[in-house]
Amino acid sequence: MKEKLIEKTLMLLAFSAIGALLLMAVFIFKEGMPIIFKVGIKNFLFSTHWAPTKGHFGVSSMIVSSLFVTIGAMIIGVPLALACAITLAEFAPQRVTVILKPTIELLAGIPSVVYGFLGVVLLVPLIRDYLGGPGLSLLAASIILAIMILPTITSISIDAIKAVPYSYKEGSLALGATHWQTIRMVILKAARSGIITAIILGMARAIGETMAVIMVAGNALRLPQSPLSPVRTLTSNIALEMGYAAGDHRAALFATGIVLFVFIMVFNVSANIITKRWRRE
Amino acid sequence: MAAKIVVKDLSFSYNHQRVLSAVNLMVEADSILGIMGPAKSGKTTLLRIFNRLCDLIPHVRIEGEVFLDGENILRPGLNVDRLRKRVGMVFDKPVPLPRSIFENLAYGPRLHGIKDKKRLEELVERSLRLAQLWDEVKDRLNESAMKLSGGQQQRLCIARTLAMEPEVILLDEPTYGLDPISTLKIEQTLQSLKESYTIVLVSNNTWQVARTTDNVAFLLMGELIEYGSTHEIFTVPKDKRTDDYISGRFG
Numbered sequence: 242m243k244e245k246l247i248e249k250t251l252m253l254l255a256f257s258a259i260g261a262l263l264l265m266a267v268f269i270f271k272e273g274m275p276i277i278f279k280v281g282i283k284n285f286l287f288s289t290h291w292a293p294t295k296g297h298f299g300v301s302s303m304i305v306s307s308l309f310v311t312i313g314a315m316i317i318g319v320p321l322a323l324a325c326a327i328t329l330a331e332f333a334p335q336r337v338t339v340i341l342k343p344t345i346e347l348l349a350g351i352p353s354v355v356y357g358f359l360g361v362v363l364l365v366p367l368i369r370d371y372l373g374g375p376g377l378s379l380l381a382a383s384i385i386l387a388i389m390i391l392p393t394i395t396s397i398s399i400d401a402i403k404a405v406p407y408s409y410k411e412g413s414l415a416l417g418a419t420h421w422q423t424i425r426m427v428i429l430k431a432a433r434s435g436i437i438t439a440i441i442l443g444m445a446r447a448i449g450e451t452m453a454v455i456m457v458a459g460n461a462l463r464l465p466q467s468p469l470s471p472v473r474t475l476t477s478n479i480a481l482e483m484g485y486a487a488g489d490h491r492a493a494l495f496a497t498g499i500v501l502f503v504f505i506m507v508f509n510v511s512a513n514i515i516t517k518r519w520r521r522e
Numbered sequence: 523m524a525a526k527i528v529v530k531d532l533s534f535s536y537n538h539q540r541v542l543s544a545v546n547l548m549v550e551a552d553s554i555l556g557i558m559g560p561a562k563s564g565k566t567t568l569l570r571i572f573n574r575l576c577d578l579i580p581h582v583r584i585e586g587e588v589f590l591d592g593e594n595i596l597r598p599g600l601n602v603d604r605l606r607k608r609v610g611m612v613f614d615k616p617v618p619l620p621r622s623i624f625e626n627l628a629y630g631p632r633l634h635g636i637k638d639k640k641r642l643e644e645l646v647e648r649s650l651r652l653a654q655l656w657d658e659v660k661d662r663l664n665e666s667a668m669k670l671s672g673g674q675q676q677r678l679c680i681a682r683t684l685a686m687e688p689e690v691i692l693l694d695e696p697t698y699g700l701d702p703i704s705t706l707k708i709e710q711t712l713q714s715l716k717e718s719y720t721i722v723l724v725s726n727n728t729w730q731v732a733r734t735t736d737n738v739a740f741l742l743m744g745e746l747i748e749y750g751s752t753h754e755i756f757t758v759p760k761d762k763r764t765d766d767y768i769s770g771r772f773g
Binding site: 335406408409411412413414415416417418419422426427430431 | 573575578580603604605606607610611613615617619620621629630633634679682683686
């Protein structure tokens with residue numbers, strides 16, 4: 242009797258978490274969908290003209306900016322994170338790993354406003370002085386994000402590499418492969434589903450990050466012309482305008498949220514599918 | 523007969539624990555040496571010194587010398603990758619790499635610079651034939667090696683080692699957990715291989731050692747108790763402990 246009660250209670254609590262997600266999704270879609278239909282899906286997604294007080298709701302420059310910032314963060318962050326993961330999982334002696342792994346994981350605990358602040362104070366002037374442009378830019382946002390996603394990608398990749406059976410490594414070495422050949426041809430291959438999952442989760446984190454990006458990206462409402470252009474991402478747009486938005490404007494911000502929601506869903510679902518497919522093989 | 527491997531006063535400790543103490547041994551060329559002994563007697567460690575796979579264990583201390591064709595393989599600065607090409611190894615659990623049958627076999631030769639497709643195909647076929655697996659897999663070389671049965675996987679691993687064209691083959695309980703028919707096939711394979719390869723076989727199965735080997739080394743607690751021809755050891759063992767082990771009184 243008591244057993245059953247506890248079981249039921251736990252079940253209820255577990256479902257309430259899913260319930261929260263469901264409620265959020267329903268609310269965002271309910272608030273945002275009408276305006277998308279009002280201006281037309283094509284206009285909403287493909288127009289770059291965003292002047293919400295004058296009735297123009299085109300988010301395409303923000304979609305492009307969000308994607309570019311994320312891709313930039315990946316180009317910089319993924320090689321770094323993989324290098325960290327391979328070093329920590331394979332090359333570094335135990336003593337070094339014990340210090341380095343928690344340090345990298347600590348990066349995840351630093352509030353994003355601190356990243357943004359450091360970006361504004363250190364990174365932005367550097368870019369302005371050495372590369373030109375206003376400094377507040379797509380590049381600055383990508384670099385900051387690259388550092389922020391480092392712990393996510395590194396720690397999941399380390400777990401994936403460590404999960405490769407030791408016998409694979411031994412087998413490969415016994416065939417006369419060098420350590421690096423073994424890593425490249427056997428270990429990374431066997432760990433690839435975990436590593437791809439890590440990268441996709443990193444992407445989801447990058448595209449969803451708001452505060453640090455607002456502080457360093459410049460927030461200009463334009464299609465980015467170069468990595469040095471100031472850009473406004475989807476998340477920045479919501480955060481910047483929520484305070485004073487009303488009516489259709491407010492609804493349009495919810496619609497921006499829908500776009501983000503879809504992106505993140507696509508990332509997470511594809512991470513799941515990839516993990517499952519490779520596990521089956 | 524010529525000596526392929528000579529072990530001189532070899533001691534091995536791991537975390538200050540003696541695993542092997544002052545072992546002296548010789549492996550004759552083109553023959554099978556069996557290493558037997560109860561669990562924890564240092565058999566596997568000895569085997570892993572022959573291809574320097576013992577390097578993977580941290581905090582070890584090795585003393586003594588091991589010569590392969592007169593060259594000390596324990597000397598610092600030795601190219602271990604080249605050594606492992608000459609001294610192949612088959613493990614107690616078959617470990618095919620998660621790839622196709624063909625790729626498993628081509629892995630070693632590719633590492634050592636053979637790129638020509640035709641040459642690789644020849645090597646793959648020859649090694650599979652030597653390991654007596656060719657007839658069973660010739661029509662499905664591109665299927666995943668993980669789909670093979672345990673016995674087939676183990677013969678695949680033997681074939682994979684052969685594909686590198688080594689001089690010495692080390693086998694660490696290659697028939698562990700296999701059914702009698704697979705075991706028989708592997709023993710037959712070993713018999714046909716010893717004409718051109720030097721083989722070292724570690725086995726817990728005393729009768730397998732008696733059936734397949736030419737010489738036997740009996741290890742106990744890291745010490746070499748007796749070494750001699752298989753016929754001698756199994757008929758007139760000199761040491762009482764060998765006699766006890768063979769007749770199953772301990773171990």
